[in-house]
Amino acid sequence: QSALTQPASVSGSPGQSITISCTGTTSDVGGYNYVSWYQQHPGKAPKLMIYEVSNRPSGVSNRFSGSKSGNTASLTISGLQAEDEADYYCFSYTSSNTPYVFGTGTKVTVL
Amino acid sequence: QLQLQESGPGLVKPSETLSLTCTVSGGSISSSTYYWGWIRQPPGKGLEWIGTMHYSGSTFYNPSLKSRLIISTDTSRNQLSLQLRSVTAADTAVYYCARHGVVGALTWFDPWGQGTLVTVSS
Numbered sequence A: 001q002s003a004l005t006q007p008a009s010v011s012g013s014p015g016q017s018i019t020i021s022c023t024g025t026t027s028d029v030g031g032y033n034y035v036s037w038y039q040q041h042p043g044k045a046p047k048l049m050i051y052e053v054s055n056r057p058s059g060v061s062n063r064f065s066g067s068k069s070g071n072t073a074s075l076t077i078s079g080l081q082a083e084d085e086a087d088y089y090c091f092s093y094t095s096s097n098t099p100y101v102f103g104t105g106t107k108v109t110v111l
Numbered sequence B: 001q002l003q004l005q006e007s008g009p010g011l012v013k014p015s016e017t018l019s020l021t022c023t024v025s026g027g028s029i030s031s032s033t034y035y036w037g038w039i040r041q042p043p044g045k046g047l048e049w050i051g052t053m054h055y056s057g058s059t060f061y062n063p064s065l066k067s068r069l070i071i072s073t074d075t076s077r078n079q080l081s082l083q084l085r086s087v088t089a090a091d092t093a094v095y096y097c098a099r100h101g102v103v104g105a106l107t108w109f110d111p112w113g114q115g116t117l118v119t120v121s122s
Helices: none
Strands: A011-012 A018-023 A037-041 A046-052 A063-067 A072-078 A087-093 A100-102 A108-111 B003-007 B018-025 B035-043 B048-051 B060-061 B069-074 B078-086 B093-101 B103-114 B115-122
Touching: A011 A018, A018 A087, A018 A108, A037 B103, A046 A063, A046 B103, A072 A087, A087 B103, A100 B048, B003 B078, B003 B093, B003 B103, B018 B035, B018 B093, B018 B115, B035 B078, B035 B103, B048 B069, B048 B078, B048 B093, B078 B093
Parallel strands: A011 A108
Antiparallel strands: A018 A072, A037 A046, A037 A087, A063 A072, A087 A100, A087 A108, B003 B018, B018 B078, B035 B048, B035 B093, B048 B060, B069 B078, B093 B103, B093 B115
16 A cells, blocks of 8 residues: 655745645545544654544644545645644555555645 | 653664553553554654554554564553564664554544654664
């Protein structure tokens, strides 16, 4: 099972909105509402930001939202802030021989 | 507040066995509700799911590691363990433990331990 495909980098200015895509197949992203998203600052452990496509855990800013269309899931960060600069990873269940797979990761830069 | 803490040797020789422990505090690893997992991240690279276990013994392994991997729980110590045999330099990574979803919906990891760097080198 190959990793889910994410853009290597996305950038935006403070206050703008950006969207990170996570593309898979009908065996993973497209077939199940089991996509989650993680934020990772340098040298830190990942933090859960979105689960089951669009649900936000308690304590996560409502500037973060998730959605899915077909085989592509998306994480949108609105009102971009300097603290949002980090790496972001998607994760999904897959019906392939590897039951769980992460995305390739996206570096978000706040200009 | 649930917290997880990884521990183990930071340096392992090639061909030897990598052994790590994850100590859970603020909650019970023998909760029937939750699974527990291991994830790793080679330096400068992305995340890789290693495996997931329920205290009852139900286990899921990454097929690419399955032949070398054992994940277990010690309920008396509230710990999750990982053993990876015959390591090579490719196994050098930060290893994280995390709670992996709920029974019937292993869809997220939360919370995560801080991670521990394991280097494979002679």
